[in-house]
Each structure stands twice: as C-alpha cells, then as structure tokens.
Amino acid sequence: MNIKLSYDIAKSDFSKAGEASSNIKKVLRQLGIPADIIKRIAVSTYEAEMNIVIHSDGGRIDLLVTPEKIQVKAVDKGPGIKDVELAMKEGFSTAPNEVREMGFGAGMGLPNMKRCADEFHISSSLGNPTEITIIVNI
Amino acid sequence: MLQVKSVVEKLQLEIIAGAGGLETEVNGMYIGDLLSWVMANIDKGNCWVTIQTHVNVIAVALLGEASCVIIPENAEIDENTIEKANAENIPLLRSSLSAYEIALMFSKLEGN
Ligand SMILES: Nc1ncnc2c1ncn2[C@@H]1O[C@H](COP(=O)(O)OP(=O)(O)OP(=O)(O)O)[C@@H](O)[C@H]1O
Ligand SMILES: [Mg+2]
Numbered sequence: 001m002n003i004k005l006s007y008d009i010a011k012s013d014f015s016k017a018g019e020a021s022s023n024i025k026k027v028l029r030q031l032g033i034p035a036d037i038i039k040r041i042a043v044s045t046y047e048a049e050m051n052i053v054i055h056s057d058g059g060r061i062d063l064l065v066t067p068e069k070i071q072v073k074a075v076d077k078g079p080g081i082k083d084v085e086l087a088m089k090e091g092f093s094t095a096p097n098e099v100r101e102m103g104f105g106a107g108m109g110l111p112n113m114k115r116c117a118d119e120f121h122i123s124s125s126l127g128n129p130t131e132i133t134i135i136v137n138i
Numbered sequence: 139m140l141q142v143k144s145v146v147e148k149l150q151l152e153i154i155a156g157a158g159g160l161e162t163e164v165n166g167m168y169i170g171d172l173l174s175w176v177m178a179n180i181d182k183g184n185c186w187v188t189i190q191t192h193v194n195v196i197a198v199a200l201l202g203e204a205s206c207v208i209i210p211e212n213a214e215i216d217e218n219t220i221e222k223a224n225a226e227n228i229p230l231l232r233s234s235l236s237a238y239e240i241a242l243m244f245s246k247l248e249g250n
Contacts (some may be wrong), residue, residue: 015218018197022226025201035182042201043177050174050194103190108174115178 003031003065009049009076011058014102020061021046024072031065037136040116041070044134047109048074054099056130067138069118074132081124088114088122140164140248142206142229145185148247149240151208151231155220158227162205167244169237173198180204185244187237191215196222196230204228210237 005027007020025042033041045061052059052074059076081087088110095105114120117134124130143160146153153160165183170176171190180186180202187208188195193216199207206229209215215230223230233240 015193017194018201022197022200039182039203046177046197046201047174102192102194103171103173103176103188106172106174108172108178112174112178 155223
C-alpha cells in the first residue's frame with residue numbers, strides 16, 4: 001500500500017518551521033521504517049523545509065511511501081535559483097544576516113540533502129519554482 | 139548507561155523545559171551553532187551544546203535525535219522554545235559555564 005501526505009510550508013514562518021519534517025519522521029516511525037533511513041529522510045526533509053521557509057515565497061512538501069522507497073518532493077512558488085550548480089556547493093549561501101544570526105546560512109542544506117538521498121533531483125531557474133526530489137530506498 | 143538526568147546532576151544544569159525526557163539515554167556530546175552543520179553531524183543521543191536559543195533549535199534536536207539541548211553561559215531562551223521543548227519532551231538545560239567547560243566536565247563524567 002502506498003501512503004501519500006502533503007504539507008503546506010509558509011514563507012518566513014520560523015515558529016512552525018520543522019513541523020512538517022517532524023511529522024514525517026513520526027509517520028515513518030509508526031510505519032516501522034528502519035532508524036537509519038528515517039534519519040536520512042528527516043535530515044533532508046528538514047533542509048528542504050527550511051529552504052522553503054527562508055529562501056522561497058512558500059511551498060509544499062509531499063511525502064510518498066511505497067514498499068520500495070520513500071520519496072520527498074519539495075516544490076515552492078519561486079523566486080528560483082539563478083545558478084543551481086553554485087547553490088549545490090558546500091558553503092554557498094545567499095541567506096540574509098538576520099537568519100545567519102539564527103544559525104542558518106552555512107550553505108550546507110542542499111549538500112546535506114544530496115548526501116542523504118539515494119536519488120536527488122533539483123530543478124530551478126530564476127523566476128521559476130524550485131523543485132526538489134529526494135528518494136531513499138527501503 | 140548514562141541518562142540525561144545524571145548529566146543534569148553532575149554538571150549542575152538548570153532544567154528549563156522538557157523534563158519528560160530526562161531518562162533519555164546519552165551518548166556523547168556535540169557542540170555547534172550552525173544548524174545545517176549540526177544536522178549533518180550530530181549523532182543519536184548526543185547532548186547538543188548550542189548558543190542558539192530560538193524555537194527551531196528544538197526541531198533540530200528532535201530530527202537530529204539529540205538526547206538534550208544545553209545552553210551555555212546562561213544565555214536567554216525564547217519563550218516559544220521553552221513551550222516547544224515541553225511539548226516534545228526534549229530536555230532544555232542551561233549552565234553558567236562555557237561550552238568548553240561543559241565539554242571538559244562531560245568527558246570526566248563519561249570516562250567513569
Ligand atoms: N527553495 C529555494 N528557493 C530559492 N533559492 C534557494 C532555495 N533553496 C536554496 N536556495 C539557494 O541556494 C543556496 C544554498 O542553499 P543551502 O540550503 O545549501 O544553504 P543555505 O540555505 O543558504 O544555508 P543552510 O542550509 O546551511 O542553513 C541558498 O542560500 C539560496 O540562495
Ligand atoms: Mg538551506
């Protein structure tokens with residue numbers, strides 16, 4: 001049986017930030033998914049969620065669990081990424097000062113997602129939504 | 139097996155919130171304030187020492203499977219961080235010591 005869940009992520013809402021990821025983690029635990037797989041999904045979902053909160057105009061995270069894999073899809077309403085290759089580099093960040101003071105902006109989010117995933121896709125360009133797919137095989 | 143409550147006792151930490159998680163098993167310590175760096179490197183059961191005190195710290199602790207959060211140098215803690223720590227049963231602890239001093243004391247404790 002497949003399980004599908006969707007979460008709306010609001011722009012700049014730091015009080016709720018991380019709730020979608022925490023919820024997904026709880027669901028996966030209830031499904032009896034192995035701990036190391038849950039950790040990888042939790043880390044990558046958190047990073048995708050925070051990027052929507054910090055860098056986008058808001059968006060959505062969709063979870064799909066099948067017997068073979070867990071897929072997390074993060075799609076936002078733009079404004080998109082000018083240079084995706086550069087954004088993928090460890091340490092690259094355009095985070096403004098006020099969020100850097102909160103500990104964001106290490107430029108590690110996208111590299112973390114890629115490292116945690118068995119399959120990682122990102123598609124974005126300036127003026128368009130950013131779409132990220134993270135797949136972890138069970 | 140080391141529990142959060144033994145760390146609280148031996149390091150004389152102030153319990154700010156999340157007392158429901160005091161029996162969680164502790165395994166090592168991690169010190170860091172850059173959240174995605176912490177997320178990438180923290181291990182299950184680590185006591186996480188950070189000077190960040192906003193509410194998102196609890197989400198990182200939860201997702202990173204930290205056993206507790208220790209705020210050094212008596213830094214002020216946001217009210218919604220306290221509420222969230224209580225809701226999630228993540229022990230939120232505070233010390234007057236620096237992260238370095240906390241780590242030194244912790245290493246003696248772990249050595250026993
Ligand atoms: N959803 C998004 N919309 C627009 N730009 C994005 C989005 N996600 C990432 N970016 C861009 O890519 C850069 C790198 O992202 P990454 O998550 O690796 O680092 P960061 O968010 O800046 O810092 P960290 O994740 O370490 O807190 C961002 O600074 C931002 O410029
Ligand atoms: Mg990021």
